[in-house]
Amino acid sequence: MFRLEARTSTPAWFNLALPLLAIGATLVLCSGLIALAGAGVIEAYGVMFSASLGDSYAITETLVRATPMIFTGLAVAVAFRAKFWNIGAEGQLLAGAVASCAVGAIPMPGPLAMLLMALAGAAAGAAVALIPATLRVKFKVDDVVSSLLLNSIIFYALMALIEGPWKDSF
Incomplete structure (x- = not known):
């Protein structure tokens, strides 16, 4: 019978070997899918x-595309440290993008x-x-469910903006 126990310490080699093993397993799995x-x-x-x-332009484009994901991951890490299971990071990213676009449409330096x-x-x-956090604290609503459902609301609000008032604006 197996029993799970929390580790008191991890060996230094394990901290290096585990990410390398994950990368290797990912490459092998993806290689199989590519071959299939x-x-x-x-x-x-x-x-x-x-x-x-491949070149400086490719690196710049990679960073431009990766930066929102990196910041979203950091934001989720902060929430997880606070024991708040924030599954709504996608919706929060979209809401931030909408707000940024709205401000960016205003002429200024x-x-x-x-x-x-x-x-x-x-x-x-x-x-x-703040919406799922408030629902959790005030009404004991499950934060996973509320933040996940909020993703859909924000996504459809964004689609309404894109197909409606912002259709020819940007």
Whole structure:
């Protein structure tokens, strides 16, 4: 019979080996899927790495696309530390993007626009995160369910903006 016990300490080699093992397993699994699709595994990985890290433009584009995900991951990590199971990070990201776009549509000098867009995005994301947090504290509503359902509401609100008033604006 197996029993789970919390570790008191982890060996240093384990902290290095586990991420490397995860990367290796991911490469093997994806290689199998690429081969099943009938493509060349080496060619596919070559294109993937050259497209994302091949030159300065590719690196810049990779960072531009990865930055929102990195910040969203950091925000979720803070919530998890507070024992709040924030599954609504996608909706919070979308709310921040909507607020940033709305502020960015206002004519103003570039540096001021960037600062205000960042502040508006952070404030909108925080406001959306406050909804399930308030529901949890005041009404004991499960934060996983409320934050997950809020994702759909925000997504459809964004779609309504894109298909409605913002259709020809940006």
